[in-house]
Amino acid sequence: RIALPIFASDALSSVGYAPDEILIMLSLAGMAGFSFSLPIGLLIAAVMLTVVASYRQTVHAYPSGGGDYEVATTNLGPTAGLTVASALLVDYVLTVAVSVSSGIQNAKAMLPFIAGHEGLFAAVVIVFIMGINLRGVRDSGGIFAVPTYAFMVAVASLVLWGLFQVLVLGRHLAAPTADYTVVGPSGYDPFAGFVMIALLARAFSSGCAALTGVEAISNGVPNFRPPKSKNAATTLLMLGLIAVSMLLGIILMARITGVKMVDVNEGAYFVTPTGQEIHTEATTVLGQLGQAVFYDSFRPGFYFLITVTMIILFLAANTAFNGFPTLASILARDSYLPHQLHSRGDRLSYSNGIVMLAGAAVLLVLAFNASVTALIQLYVVGVFVSFTLSQTGMLLHWTRHLRTETDPSARAKMFRARTVNAVGLAMTGTVLIIVLVTKFLRGAWMAILAMALLFVLMRLIHRHYDDVVEETALTDSSDRALPSRVRAIVLVNAVNKPTVKAVQFARASKASTVEAVTVAVDAEDTSRFVMRWESEDMPVPLKVIDSPYRQVTQPFIDYVKQVQSNNPRDVVCVYIPEYVVGHWWESLLHNQTALLIRTRLHFMTGVMVTSVPYQLKSGRSTAARAKAAAVRGADRGH
Amino acid sequence: RIALPIFASDALSSVGYAPDEILIMLSLAGMAGFSFSLPIGLLIAAVMLTVVASYRQTVHAYPSGGGDYEVATTNLGPTAGLTVASALLVDYVLTVAVSVSSGIQNAKAMLPFIAGHEGLFAAVVIVFIMGINLRGVRDSGGIFAVPTYAFMVAVASLVLWGLFQVLVLGRHLAAPTADYTVVGPSGYDPFAGFVMIALLARAFSSGCAALTGVEAISNGVPNFRPPKSKNAATTLLMLGLIAVSMLLGIILMARITGVKMVDVNEGAYFVTPTGQEIHTEATTVLGQLGQAVFYDSFRPGFYFLITVTMIILFLAANTAFNGFPTLASILARDSYLPHQLHSRGDRLSYSNGIVMLAGAAVLLVLAFNASVTALIQLYVVGVFVSFTLSQTGMLLHWTRHLRTETDPSARAKMFRARTVNAVGLAMTGTVLIIVLVTKFLRGAWMAILAMALLFVLMRLIHRHYDDVVEETALTDSSDRALPSRVRAIVLVNAVNKPTVKAVQFARASKASTVEAVTVAVDAEDTSRFVMRWESEDMPVPLKVIDSPYRQVTQPFIDYVKQVQSNNPRDVVCVYIPEYVVGHWWESLLHNQTALLIRTRLHFMTGVMVTSVPYQLKSGRSTAARAKAAAVRGADRGH
Ligand SMILES: [K+]
Ligand SMILES: [K+]
Ligand SMILES: [K+]
Ligand SMILES: [K+]
Ligand SMILES: [K+]
Ligand SMILES: [K+]
Structure with missing residues (x-):
């Protein structure tokens, strides 16, 4: 025994x-x-x-x-x-x-x-x-x-x-x-x-x-x-x-x-x-x-x-x-x-x-x-x-x-x-x-x-947890409202593969409107970016938001809020291209602004946030390692 | 002066x-x-x-x-x-x-x-x-x-x-x-x-x-x-x-x-x-x-x-x-x-x-x-x-x-x-x-x-950053492939407002298929959940994934992978209901599994992840505070 x-x-x-x-x-x-x-x-x-x-x-x-x-x-x-x-x-x-x-x-x-x-x-x-x-x-x-x-x-x-x-x-x-x-x-x-x-x-x-x-x-x-x-x-x-x-x-x-x-x-x-x-x-x-x-x-x-x-x-x-x-x-x-x-x-x-x-x-x-x-x-x-x-x-x-x-x-x-x-x-x-x-x-x-x-x-x-269960319990049919339309907003700031991927995924989702949005933190950078957007013939319109105080988050949040209040029965879906990297220190160099924006957007009802991940090379090798680790982990369970 | x-x-x-x-x-x-x-x-x-x-x-x-x-x-x-x-x-x-x-x-x-x-x-x-x-x-x-x-x-x-x-x-x-x-x-x-x-x-x-x-x-x-x-x-x-x-x-x-x-x-x-x-x-x-x-x-x-x-x-x-x-x-x-x-x-x-x-x-x-x-x-x-x-x-x-x-x-x-x-x-x-x-x-x-x-x-x-710019530069038109369809998968484990919201948002997005997926960690809990799903007449089918080792992440990832490899030209969109809370310690009690799953999904090409936030009361008051703080912050910049 x-x-x-x-x-x-x-x-x-x-x-x-x-x-x-x-x-x-x-x-x-x-x-x-x-x-x-x-x-x-x-x-x-x-x-x-x-x-x-x-x-x-x-x-x-x-x-x-x-x-x-x-x-x-x-x-x-x-x-x-x-x-x-x-x-x-x-x-x-x-x-x-x-x-x-x-x-x-x-x-x-x-x-x-x-x-x-x-x-x-x-x-x-x-x-x-x-x-x-x-x-x-x-x-x-x-x-x-x-x-x-x-x-x-x-x-x-x-x-x-x-x-x-x-x-x-x-x-x-x-x-x-x-x-x-x-x-x-x-x-x-x-x-x-x-x-x-x-x-x-x-x-x-x-x-x-x-x-x-x-x-x-x-x-x-x-x-x-x-x-x-x-x-x-x-x-x-x-x-x-x-x-x-x-x-x-x-x-x-x-x-x-x-x-x-x-x-x-x-x-x-x-x-x-x-x-x-x-x-x-x-x-x-x-x-x-x-x-x-x-x-x-x-x-x-x-x-x-x-x-x-x-x-x-x-x-x-x-x-x-x-x-x-x-x-x-x-x-x-x-x-x-x-x-x-x-x-x-x-x-x-x-x-x-x-x-x-x-x-x-x-x-x-x-x-x-x-x-x-x-x-x-x-x-x-x-x-x-x-x-x-x-x-x-x-x-x-x-x-x-x-x-x-x-x-x-x-x-x-x-x-x-x-x-x-x-x-x-x-x-x-x-x-x-x-x-x-x-x-x-x-x-x-x-x-x-x-x-x-x-x-x-x-x-x-x-x-x-009790409070949450009570608060989220289904009460009447009003909880089940089906939004009439989805308005897609793609947050962009460069013309590159991750951006194109996010735009194409947003388009594939067949939202009723799709627009790319960028925040103009730096006038020179932005005008160069807009020209590139035109010349590359990107398939969705680009909207430029002014940022008098060189912020990114607040002007973008304000814009989303405005879209939402103009269309109260629709749901806004914000697409954010994200870089997938392999090391924690690399992740300090990417997506920080995206993270901030996502956190802020989470506090808004009627907004959902879609990450469109782009796997950099270092991220791909890490994915393989993570998979191996997961398999080892499963071995352990019983 | x-x-x-x-x-x-x-x-x-x-x-x-x-x-x-x-x-x-x-x-x-x-x-x-x-x-x-x-x-x-x-x-x-x-x-x-x-x-x-x-x-x-x-x-x-x-x-x-x-x-x-x-x-x-x-x-x-x-x-x-x-x-x-x-x-x-x-x-x-x-x-x-x-x-x-x-x-x-x-x-x-x-x-x-x-x-x-x-x-x-x-x-x-x-x-x-x-x-x-x-x-x-x-x-x-x-x-x-x-x-x-x-x-x-x-x-x-x-x-x-x-x-x-x-x-x-x-x-x-x-x-x-x-x-x-x-x-x-x-x-x-x-x-x-x-x-x-x-x-x-x-x-x-x-x-x-x-x-x-x-x-x-x-x-x-x-x-x-x-x-x-x-x-x-x-x-x-x-x-x-x-x-x-x-x-x-x-x-x-x-x-x-x-x-x-x-x-x-x-x-x-x-x-x-x-x-x-x-x-x-x-x-x-x-x-x-x-x-x-x-x-x-x-x-x-x-x-x-x-x-x-x-x-x-x-x-x-x-x-x-x-x-x-x-x-x-x-x-x-x-x-x-x-x-x-x-x-x-x-x-x-x-x-x-x-x-x-x-x-x-x-x-x-x-x-x-x-x-x-x-x-x-x-x-x-x-x-x-x-x-x-x-x-x-x-x-x-x-x-x-x-x-x-x-x-x-x-x-x-x-x-x-x-x-x-x-x-x-x-x-x-x-x-x-x-x-x-x-x-x-x-x-x-x-x-x-x-x-x-x-x-x-x-x-x-x-x-x-140089390496990333080079790696993500648009090279030829193959980078611009438009996926043919979107398959929506909603991760669920309860019948409540956040889940319903995620399901309805997914449906509003008019994906070609929408299904709800749950991982059966606990047999008893799961069968109770499935019965509830039927009795509440939820508008999308529910798929139950077995989990022999009482894991959540790995079986779900495996399922998404399978859907993806069966439909290589489509993009999979995973909808995750998330609880928005007001204090950091509350967030330790929620979304941890969601976070893990999102991180794993990010390493997969052809998958995007959509958070459908549900604002708990504590989250709503924090949103108001965050806004006030942001306004203060804007005052400072110039
Ligand atoms: K003893
Ligand atoms: K002992
Ligand atoms: K003992
Ligand atoms: K001096
Ligand atoms: K000095
Ligand atoms: K000095």
């Missing part, structure tokens, strides 16, 4: 940073904190499995792939739906930022020269992923399958080979930080009950980053093989079990090998056995485990683990680049985003979304220097807003269906499903509150502010 | 900085330098009067206002003309930067809080002047007349009241720096002959900034009252005499009152009578003179002098904002700049030039923190390149005319004129060499590099 690897990277890659963040938070309590790592891991595993069970209901009930947005919109109305959409859009940006940052942090275990330039390296990786997505690779699942399975194998080997060495071979495995002491910041007294609970809550909510990526599967049901819902549900369960196993295995091994982390930003630090203080952050948990388990016994295992961890994290970022345009397309269909984003097959709209996503993620990694600990404060809140609203929606969904359903066995199933979603709601709602309390001032406010801004923006866009 | 004040500000305002720069350069020789200020002033006066005499010949011979560009092009060919044009474009930018910087430096004598933020204040002033010019004030000479005459009165009063106090009342007038000692940097030994000559050459070439602005008059002959040439020549002479009097008067008063300046950048500094070292730059010469002459005897005179000095310098910058679009228009006419700049009455092209000029000047004042001493290194070279090439052109002009002229009295006149220009050429050429030698490494290279880049750019633009 291909579907597992495609979605697995986002969900599984989280074990690349979730254990780290748990230990980092616990370090604030000094040495006393680390003993809580396993209980917290188990709690997170419980939440994870509950959420997975809940989502299994969702993929059965909503197989169309709208995901949380669809569930919330259908059951709770557009405001909830739009809230989920805002949360998910922010979530995509943070998935990219956090995943790439964690990939860079993990890579440091192998490539120490990255240290000090994390933000820059992360930005480069994001731009690289953006480039791949802009080019439009044919995303066959195969690309994802190998590293996903490799990552599972690597983590499984780490845990199993580690346990084997310790339990069977009786070896002592020590992480690089095993014999360090951790001193927490003085502000936290680990023996004051409330402080400890607050710290555990922070560690738990940071660890909940392990759940990010689960939501992606419910958005991707249409991509599964039939029976789609069943396959998606099975994948979800498998992924959940694998993720939980990996998470708990990693935390267990970290306990056994004595891995310690410190939150350097809040003042925790290491003390070495010789009494030296270390105020820099430690290697990632997977990096330390790799060293403890593989470095001495099987060194290739270390490099393999770090490499596939980095790759899976970058693939998770790539997943967001696939998901973002899909969600944008759905939002555009519902008039919350510009309509052109709907046709996601079109290269340009697709590209805009990708560039925006990459740009926002690059800003984040540069602003936070690819610090996962800092970024994670912004990350988790969006996912849990989405989880919570989605579970609420599912609750209402089942309640509504139970109202009409009479078949007892179906009712029993629905009751069961509702119970699952109710437990899920209670769980995710509680986590959301914990996350908000522990993270709001530490960065979540930024994510919430971004969501709020997106929410307002999408509301405004929606209202604008 | 109104013409004098308009051009006077650029030429006269130079006395706001030229004396300063002479003294600053002389400070490098320590106390020994300042005794050379009057001889150098006299030398500059001599160059000034020679240049004025030369330009009096030019305005008689070339009354059309093309100025140095026309003289060089006509007599020396397009390469020389383009060199002069590049020099003048750079000169406009520097006139703005130097004038505003000097205005700010002078204002400091009155408003000491500016100190430390000179660049910022200068940038704000430039943006303010840009804003005024973008709005398009009716530039009546009156605005200029009052401050110009006020400046002349202020400087005349300064000199006369100062001399009266010293010579008649026997008072001792002392500048703030009068009892300071100046220590030059150790690198310069004022008693080594060659070093002293080099220093005097530098002081002379910086002082030649006094000549900048003279060239502006020869570009403005058409703005004078008839007899234009005679009035322009008279104005030139008057201006020259006034400028020379002011310059020498100021330098004389600086000698009498003991004004001293230091070049802090090269390490010159003051020592006070108590032995304290001062390493900051001194108040401007006019500021010091104002204090010496007016502060104790008639304080309002001080404030009046500083205020009008500041105003005349800002007015000089404003003059460049008038001159730059004029030159750009002439260069556009000659295909050296984009053609749309030619019709300078058009608001948009006019605005582009103004924004570019302001942007470059703002960059300069920020980069050099509004230091006149630094900017002057870039300034003078362009003016003298222009002077020198123009004088060479005039020499050839007279020589050519002498070849055919037979009337002895006319020949005598021409001989005299040629002699004047020959002396002018010798003088300006010598000054140009001195300027190049003394300033090249100190900053002039930047101005020359900018000129070279502009030169190459304008050459490339010219060549592009």
Whole structure:
């Protein structure tokens, strides 16, 4: 099955940073904190499995792939739906930022020269992923399958080979930080009950980053093989079990090998056995485990683990680049985003979304220097807003269906499903509150502010489209007036092929009158032009408009207005010869006045504007290139 | 006469900085330098009067206002003309930067809080002047007349009241720096002959900034009252005499009152009578003179002098904002700049030039923190390149005319004129060499590099236009083929007023076939749309194009191509309904797909594209505003 690897990277890659963040938070309590790592891991595993069970209901009930947005919109109305959409859009940006940052942090275990330039390296990786997505690779699942399975194998080997060495071979495995002491910041007294609970809550909510990526599967049901819902549900369960196993295995091994982390930003630090203080952050948990388990016994295992961890994290970022345009397309269909984003097959709209996503993620990694600990404060809140609203929606969904359903066995199933979603709601709602309390001032406010801004923006866009629909609705037959005649005006200022083409096309259109019009900006030029027009025996009369102030646009517009007001029941068609060039800088040299005139004419009712393009040589070669690019673009769509 | 004040500000305002720069350069020789200020002033006066005499010949011979560009092009060919044009474009930018910087430096004598933020204040002033010019004030000479005459009165009063106090009342007038000692940097030994000559050459070439602005008059002959040439020549002479009097008067008063300046950048500094070292730059010469002459005897005179000095310098910058679009228009006419700049009455092209000029000047004042001493290194070279090439052109002009002229009295006149220009050429050429030698490494290279880049750019633009003219020239009758029929295709995706309007306009155009075409991006939407089309009884058939990859552009383009290749002798006319909105952000929500399709269609021969605009309410109110703006714009042109 291909579907597992495609979605697995986002969900599984989280074990690349979730254990780290748990230990980092616990370090604030000094040495006393680390003993809580396993209980917290188990709690997170419980939440994870509950959420997975809940989502299994969702993929059965909503197989169309709208995901949380669809569930919330259908059951709770557009405001909830739009809230989920805002949360998910922010979530995509943070998935990219956090995943790439964690990939860079993990890579440091192998490539120490990255240290000090994390933000820059992360930005480069994001731009690289953006480039791949802009080019439009044919995303066959195969690309994802190998590293996903490799990552599972690597983590499984780490845990199993580690346990084997310790339990069977009786070896002592020590992480690089095993014999360090951790001193927490003085502000936290680990023996004051409330402080400890607050710290555990922070560690738990940071660890909940392990759940990010689960939501992606419910958005991707249409991509599964039939029976789609069943396959998606099975994948979800498998992924959940694998993720939980990996998470708990990693935390267990970290306990056994004595891995310690410190939150350097809040003042925790290491003390070495010789009494030296270390105020820099430690290697990632997977990096330390790799060293403890593989470095001495099987060194290739270390490099393999770090490499596939980095790759899976970058693939998770790539997943967001696939998901973002899909969600944008759905939002555009519902008039919350510009309509052109709907046709996601079109290269340009697709590209805009990708560039925006990459740009926002690059800003984040540069602003936070690819610090996962800092970024994670912004990350988790969006996912849990989405989880919570989605579970609420599912609750209402089942309640509504139970109202009409009479078949007892179906009712029993629905009751069961509702119970699952109710437990899920209670769980995710509680986590959301914990996350908000522990993270709001530490960065979540930024994510919430971004969501709020997106929410307002999408509301405004929606209202604008509504207004336009209302304004343009067909009301009575008067909207259907057929103009009696067409008067053609060809804007000319030279006797050359483009002008002749425009004149002939205008004549072919069989308008009731055709005249060429020029604006006399320069008396000498104009008289030369008029003589040329006569001598070349051009087939339509030439009208010269005076321009006392050496303008072109205004006198021409005035003339068109005059023609129009003299013939109010006719439509005026202005033909403008345009030069088609191949490079953007060439286009600065042509058609600027035409563009200005066209824009002005657009504001006049009863006037239409016809461009008669003349292809210069450079334009012709570009057309060929554009065609090739379009064909490549179509390959990408699916 | 109104013409004098308009051009006077650029030429006269130079006395706001030229004396300063002479003294600053002389400070490098320590106390020994300042005794050379009057001889150098006299030398500059001599160059000034020679240049004025030369330009009096030019305005008689070339009354059309093309100025140095026309003289060089006509007599020396397009390469020389383009060199002069590049020099003048750079000169406009520097006139703005130097004038505003000097205005700010002078204002400091009155408003000491500016100190430390000179660049910022200068940038704000430039943006303010840009804003005024973008709005398009009716530039009546009156605005200029009052401050110009006020400046002349202020400087005349300064000199006369100062001399009266010293010579008649026997008072001792002392500048703030009068009892300071100046220590030059150790690198310069004022008693080594060659070093002293080099220093005097530098002081002379910086002082030649006094000549900048003279060239502006020869570009403005058409703005004078008839007899234009005679009035322009008279104005030139008057201006020259006034400028020379002011310059020498100021330098004389600086000698009498003991004004001293230091070049802090090269390490010159003051020592006070108590032995304290001062390493900051001194108040401007006019500021010091104002204090010496007016502060104790008639304080309002001080404030009046500083205020009008500041105003005349800002007015000089404003003059460049008038001159730059004029030159750009002439260069556009000659295909050296984009053609749309030619019709300078058009608001948009006019605005582009103004924004570019302001942007470059703002960059300069920020980069050099509004230091006149630094900017002057870039300034003078362009003016003298222009002077020198123009004088060479005039020499050839007279020589050519002498070849055919037979009337002895006319020949005598021409001989005299040629002699004047020959002396002018010798003088300006010598000054140009001195300027190049003394300033090249100190900053002039930047101005020359900018000129070279502009030169190459304008050459490339010219060549592009030449190629296009050649490519589009009418060659034989085959260019004039009249297509046999027009096939109309209306792009539709909704049943509403804009669509109906487009359909009806297409029908009114009496094409041989009219069909509506839609691309089926979303199956459900499309079938709803088709049903609506039938039920509303639309008068043309609807064709639905499949889009397997959810694209719009490519399937539509392919369809148009197919229609075209089935009917090779016809022309296809694609009608696109477009929404006309009032704000740029609204336009992001509409017509993006239409824009994409139009761009693609432009690359196809035998296809024309007709926009049928539908004006939404917001678009209609904007149209009214645009009209009002256009009327304002027309007021400005003349
Ligand atoms: K996960
Ligand atoms: K994730
Ligand atoms: K995610
Ligand atoms: K001057
Ligand atoms: K000047
Ligand atoms: K100037």
